[in-house]
Amino acid sequence: MSKTTLPRRNVILGAGLIAAAPQVVWGADGKPRVTMKTALGTMVLELEAKKAPLTTANFLRYVDAKAYDGASFFRAARNDWAPTEGTIVAQPAAKVRPFPPIRHESTTMTGLKHTHGTISLGRFDVGTATNTFFICLGDQPFLDARPGEPGDNLGYAAFGKVVSGLPVAQKILAQPTGGETKFKDQQDQWLKKPVIIESMRRA
Template identity: 50%
Template structure:
């Protein structure tokens, strides 16, 4: 056997070992994390940028442009009869100019679910989401896509989860919420006063 063939086989064998061997922790792609600093403490969310690339990139675009700074958590939607269950909703200041709406990434597409700690993007009709988001304080499977259901059954676009600060989420959910509601469905859910978002940035 000539030396060229031996060389090629040696390279192929080495490549096989690399494929078979698990990558060290530092070599694995790290999911982006964002620190949401509020006047009630910090919440750290980890984004599913591979499973929900459109929604994650949109959120990071607002974060990097500092458009959430000075915004608020303004809504606490509680599950009736279940203490500590529900979600909190936030967004940028009203004066902020928003980017164009994004395509809807349903949970059926991404495989993500609305569990305790899930961060998801708010919307009206599918394809209208911009900057407002909400964080689940408890499991909310009714927010997932349900293709067999009547009407708008596409659910909301989950795109990450809280990795630090769930106590802050729970605290915000329990705050006074008798502010004036822009829609009847939100009566009793508007935080009074709203919780200030002091800043948002990627975690180093």
């Protein structure tokens, strides 16, 4: 499976249809949490199951299937105007077969925005998202849906945020890039050494 990003820098590829999505486990605040252990430290994600139910259920389906164990952050797309900001992109190992793509939940539908710490689902065309996701470091408003502008202008499907461990995400963004990729517009964005996700579990 190829790996990608967004218009300016193709953000990522897709999510997976939920034919029989697992039941969401609600926390005290009504939002499920997931603990992600990486080679550089641990992050805790809080998911917007009420605002982005389809995207959240899709992500949890992969978590429950342990599909992200052994996955990796393979890309660090740093903003030209602010190198300490940008997005880090991850997806499962190539041997993991994705579930069917899911319907796109745009930011105009959910009310969510791509602000600092947001976790969002990657895609190519609308309706192609499966299991690739990214985390925003710094506000990234160009990833939101922008009705009225050229192109498909539907942005990406934000569905949660990092509530603990953002310095770990920052470390990943700062890793050396220049790794091999077939995408010419991403030559300086692929990590020379991908950061392994050791496990992801519901908190």
